[in-house]
Every structure is written in C-alpha cells, then in structure tokens.
Amino acid sequence: MLLEIDHLNVRYEKAVLINDLSMGVDTGELVSLVGPNGAGKSTSLRAITGLVAWEREIKRRSTAGEIHIEGKVTFDGQRIDHVPAHEIVRMGLVLCPERRRPFREMTVLENLMAGAYLQKDKKKNQDTLSKVYDLFPVLKERSKQISGTLSGGEQQMLAIGRAFMSDPKLLCIDEPSTGLAPKTRAEVFEKILQINRLGITILLVEQEVSTVFKMTKRNYVLSSGKIIAQGTGEELMEDEIIRKTYLGL
Amino acid sequence: MNIIITGLITGSMLALLAIGFSLIFGVARIVNIAHTAFYMVAGYIIYYLSIRLGLNVILSMLIAVVAVTLLGLLAYKFLIDPIREHELAVMIATIALALIFQEVTLQIFTGDYLSVYFLIKGYFIIGGNKVFYQQLLTFGVVLVILLVIWFLLMKTRLGLAIRSTAEDREVANLMGMNESRLAMITLGISVALAGVTGAVIVPLAVLSPYMWTEPLILMMAVVVLGGLGSIKGSFVAAYILGFTEALVTFLIPAGAFLKGPVALSIMILVLLIRPEGLFGIAFEEER
Numbered sequence: 030m031l032l033e034i035d036h037l038n039v040r041y042e043k044a045v046l047i048n049d050l051s052m053g054v055d056t057g058e059l060v061s062l063v064g065p066n067g068a069g070k071s072t073s074l075r076a077i078t079g080l081v082a083w084e085r086e087i088k089r090r091s092t093a094g095e096i097h098i099e100g101k102v103t104f105d106g107q108r109i110d111h112v113p114a115h116e117i118v119r120m121g122l123v124l125c126p127e128r129r130r131p132f133r134e135m136t137v138l139e140n141l142m143a144g145a146y147l148q149k150d151k152k153k154n155q156d157t158l159s160k161v162y163d164l165f166p167v168l169k170e171r172s173k174q175i176s177g178t179l180s181g182g183e184q185q186m187l188a189i190g191r192a193f194m195s196d197p198k199l200l201c202i203d204e205p206s207t208g209l210a211p212k213t214r215a216e217v218f219e220k221i222l223q224i225n226r227l228g229i230t231i232l233l234v235e236q237e238v239s240t241v242f243k244m245t246k247r248n249y250v251l252s253s254g255k256i257i258a259q260g261t262g263e264e265l266m267e268d269e270i271i272r273k274t275y276l277g278l
Numbered sequence: 279m280n281i282i283i284t285g286l287i288t289g290s291m292l293a294l295l296a297i298g299f300s301l302i303f304g305v306a307r308i309v310n311i312a313h314t315a316f317y318m319v320a321g322y323i324i325y326y327l328s329i330r331l332g333l334n335v336i337l338s339m340l341i342a343v344v345a346v347t348l349l350g351l352l353a354y355k356f357l358i359d360p361i362r363e364h365e366l367a368v369m370i371a372t373i374a375l376a377l378i379f380q381e382v383t384l385q386i387f388t389g390d391y392l393s394v395y396f397l398i399k400g401y402f403i404i405g406g407n408k409v410f411y412q413q414l415l416t417f418g419v420v421l422v423i424l425l426v427i428w429f430l431l432m433k434t435r436l437g438l439a440i441r442s443t444a445e446d447r448e449v450a451n452l453m454g455m456n457e458s459r460l461a462m463i464t465l466g467i468s469v470a471l472a473g474v475t476g477a478v479i480v481p482l483a484v485l486s487p488y489m490w491t492e493p494l495i496l497m498m499a500v501v502v503l504g505g506l507g508s509i510k511g512s513f514v515a516a517y518i519l520g521f522t523e524a525l526v527t528f529l530i531p532a533g534a535f536l537k538g539p540v541a542l543s544i545m546i547l548v549l550l551i552r553p554e555g556l557f558g559i560a561f562e563e564e565r
Binding site for chain 1: 360364441445455
C-alpha cells in the first residue's frame with residue numbers, strides 16, 4: 030500500500046470527527062472517498078496531510094479548544110503521523126484543498142511556481158510545467174493573468190495544476206466539482222482521469238457520486254467519521270440502504 | 279521647493295517604515311507597535327558608535343542595522359512567538375517593548391536632543407532654497423532599498439513564499455512552505471527595514487527617546503490609507519501622506535503641530551469611507 034491509514038481518530042474537543050478510520054490506497058489507483066455532508070471526508074484528508082496537526086499546534090498557543098488526533102498513517106513505507114505538513118509534501122503526498130483556494134493576488138504562473146516551491150531542479154520544473162500546460166491549455170493562455178479573476182472552473186484547474194507542480198506520488202483532491210457547471214465538472218473529472226493515467230495515484234473526495242463511480246475501481250463510503258462500506262461503484266449501488274441513506278440516490 | 283523636498287524625504291521614510299510594518303502584518307498577522315521603536319534604537323546605536331566611539335559613520339550604520347535585526351529576532355523568539363495566535367496580546371506586548379526601548383534609551387542617553395553629522399556636506403541652491411546633498415543621498419538610498427525589496431518580493435523564491443504565506447498560510451503549508459520559519463524571516467526583514475530607515479534618516483533627524491511615537495502614528499495612517507498588507511498601497515500612501523505633511527507644515531501657521539491630527543483624520547476618513555484602503559483586499563473569511 031502506498032498510503033495506509035490505521036485506526037485514525039480525530040476529535041475537536043468532544044466532537045468526534047473521525048472515528049476509528051482505517052483505509053488504504055495502492056500505487057496507481059484512483060480511489061474515492063464519498064459520503065454525506067459533514068461525514069468527515071475533508072477532515073480525513075486534512076488529517077493525513079498534516080493540516081489537522083498543524084491546526085492543533087496553532088490552537089495550542091491560543092485559547093481555542095483542544096484537538097486530539099490519534100492513529101497511524103503510513104505513506105510510502107514511512108510513518109507520517111508526526112511529520113509536519115510542509116514536510117509531508119516533500120515526500121510526495123499532496124493535497125489540492127477544498128474550495129480551490131488559489132493565491133488570488135498572484136498570476137497563474139506564480140501560483141504554479143508556488144506549487145513547485147520544493148522542487149529545486151529547474152529543468153525538471155520546466156518539464157512539469159509543460160505537462161501542466163498540456164493538461165490544462167487554458168492555464169498557458171492565461172499564465173500572466175491574476176488568478177482571482179479566473180472563472181470557477183479555471184481556478185479548479187489551477188488548483189489541480191498547482192498541486193501537480195509539487196510532484197505528487199499521491200494526489201488528494203478535495204471536492205473539485207463543487208460550484209461548477211455540469212459541463213465544467215465533466216471536464217475537471219476528465220482531467221483527473223488523465224492525471225491518473227500519467228501514473229499518479231489519486232484519492233478523490235467527492236459528493237458527485239454517480240460520475241465518480243464510473244471513474245473508480247474502489248470506493249470508501251464515510252459517515253459520521255466511520256467507514257461504513259467499501260467496494261466498486263456497482264457493489265455499493267446494489268446495496269439499497271447505502272444507496273438511499275448515504276449516497277442519496 | 280521646500281515642500282517637495284520635505285515631502286519626498288518624509289514620504290520615503292514613511293514608505294520604508296510602512297512597508298516593513300505591512301510585511302510582517304501580512305505574513306504573520308503581527309501588529310508590531312514597536313516597529314518605529316526599532317528605528318529609534320538604530321538611530322541611537324549609530325549615534326553611539328559614530329559620535330561617542332568615533333567609528334566610521336557608514337560602518338556604524340551597518341552595525342546598527344545588523345544589531346537591530348538581531349534584537350528584533352530575539353524579541354520575536356522570546357516575546358512574540360509564544361503568544362502569536364493572540365493578536366491583541368501581541369499588540370500589547372509590542373507596546374510594552376517600545377516603552378522598554380524608550381525608557382532604556384532615556385536612562386543611557388538622557389532626554390537631550392542628539393544628532394549625527396551629515397555624511398556629505400554641502401548644498402546647492404534651486405529657486406532660492408538650499409538643497410543639502412545629504413537630503414538627495416537619503417532619497418537616493420531609499421529608492422535603491424525600495425527597489426531591492428520589490429525585487430526580493432516579486433522575483434525570488436523567498437519572495438514567492440512570503441507572498442503565498444501572506445495570502446493563505448494554510449495553503450502555503452501545503453506547498454511545503456514552513457510558515458513559522460517564514461514568519462521569523464519576514465520579521466527579520468521587517469525590523470531590518472526599520473533599522474535601515476533609522477540609518478538613512480539619522481543624519482537629517484534629531485534623536486530623542488520619544489521620536490518613535492510620531493512616525494508610528496503617521497505610519498499607521500499610511501498603512502490604513504494604502505490598505506493593510508498591501509506593499510504597493512503602502513508605497514503610494516506614504517508619499518501622499520509625506521506631501522500632505524509637508525504642505526501642512528509649510529502652508530499653515532504653526533502647522534508643524536497639526537501633522538499628527540491631519541494623519542489621524544485621514545486614517546479615520548479612510549476607515550469610514552473605504553476600510554480596505556486604496557489597494558487593500560477585503561479579507562476573505564479564513565477557515
């Protein structure tokens with residue numbers, strides 16, 4: 030397994046956000062994590078990429094409530110549950126965050142270079158950049174544009190492109206389709222498939238279950254911070270309870 | 279002519295101070311009230327080294343900038359960093375720090391007005407007014423430093439990381455940027471800028487232990503007018519306020535006493551009419 034999560038628990042004061050979560054992603058896979066709103070999908074991604082621990086460090090210095098995080102996370106054969114977020118990126122576990130969050134005041138190219146912050150090899154950087162431009166021609170056209178002025182779909186492409194610049198082995202993408210028009214959604218999903226075909230493992234968090242199940246071979250269903258089912262899209266859709274209660278279809 | 283020269287010099291000084299102040303606020307949300315106190319300390323160090331110890335003035339300036347930067351980093355490490363997430367506490371702590379600097383200076387140098395010699399003597403006359411070479415030198419040096427800062431922020435990897443962290447420190451983290459280290463580096467740059475301001479202005483200014491309060495108010499007005507966290511805004515607003523101050527001082531009888539009130543009025547007006555300032559960003563809700 031490239032990524033292995035073993036009995037992960039996250040609590041914000043008394044609220045249990047992640048409850049004994051265990052799951053894994055193999056090299057080359059495209060795996061989805063689906064589930065209703067507030068199931069803890071984003072929190073799971075934030076926990077494995079070190080952001081929950083980072084937030085805990087910050088809150089510890091202020092009066093806000095205590096955050097607890099327990100469990101074992103292994104990536105590429107190494108324990109990462111005590112590695113700070115900015116070091117985890119270096120190992121090749123990269124998160125493309127929810128709501129895209131481009132650096133709005135910077136140009137598209139500057140955003141992409143920010144993604145490549147840790148890559149010191151200039152030639153390799155140029156190669157990665159041209160790969161990103163091949164994937165998203167629109168980013169090349171707009172490379173000098175201030176990214177705050179891009180459309181929602183373009184900002185999502187930029188966010189994915191920026192994460193791609195960090196040279197991921199495993200790319201976690203959090204809700205890329207939110208707030209996009211159906212046509213743009215389809216385009217974004219198509220790009221994610223293309224990235225996967227380039228050999229990059231993908232863990233995709235989504236609400237748009239019907240499309241996602243056509244792309245993936247394996248899925249996890251999360252509810253109230255617990256994995257309640259896993260399998261192929263078809264298997265999950267066959268189970269009436271899961272389909273109606275958790276996937277809302 | 280006097281108005282233009284005073285405006286340019288005051289504006290340049292304010293630009294340097296305000297950019298430093300804005301930088302560390304943008305990156306770490308630290309409101310450093312002691313910012314101008316560092317500038318004062320630099321002035322006194324230069325005075326002490328060059329006048330009392332008789333060192334070369336330029337060497338004294340370099341030592342002063344380095345010393346003030348180190349002082350700033352120490353203050354960050356032991357005073358600001360432990361309470362960094364409480365923004366108000368940081369503000370109170372830095373007020374205390376400024377007062378400590380003031381009292382220590384008062385003890386060592388007494389409250390007497392002191393001054394340092396011009397680096398280059400002489401002047402020329404334009405339109406019946408004396409323009410000292412020192413004034414030109416100060417202005418020139420400020421422009422060079424502003425250029426260096428612009429280059430650092432816009433064209434280097436460190437600058438990219440500083441700007442990223444200023445915009446969204448969580449996402450910057452996801453790009454592998456170590457935000458607490460960047461906060462420290464930025465604080466160093468910010469305080470170094472305060473020190474440099476002290477160095478370039480000291481031949482033209484009079485040193486006193488209370489000299490940090492007036493530029494503090496003006497600097498705050500600049501930062502508010504330009505938009506918090508906006509470097510470009512600080513730059514433009516600094517010259518607007520620099521010239522306003524020069525106009526008030528020269529055109530209104532006893533106008534020198536009105537400098538503070540005018541700056542504060544501008545600040546209040548901006549806050550009422552356009553709180554985000556000239557180039558500011560309306561802050562988006564942080565997660």
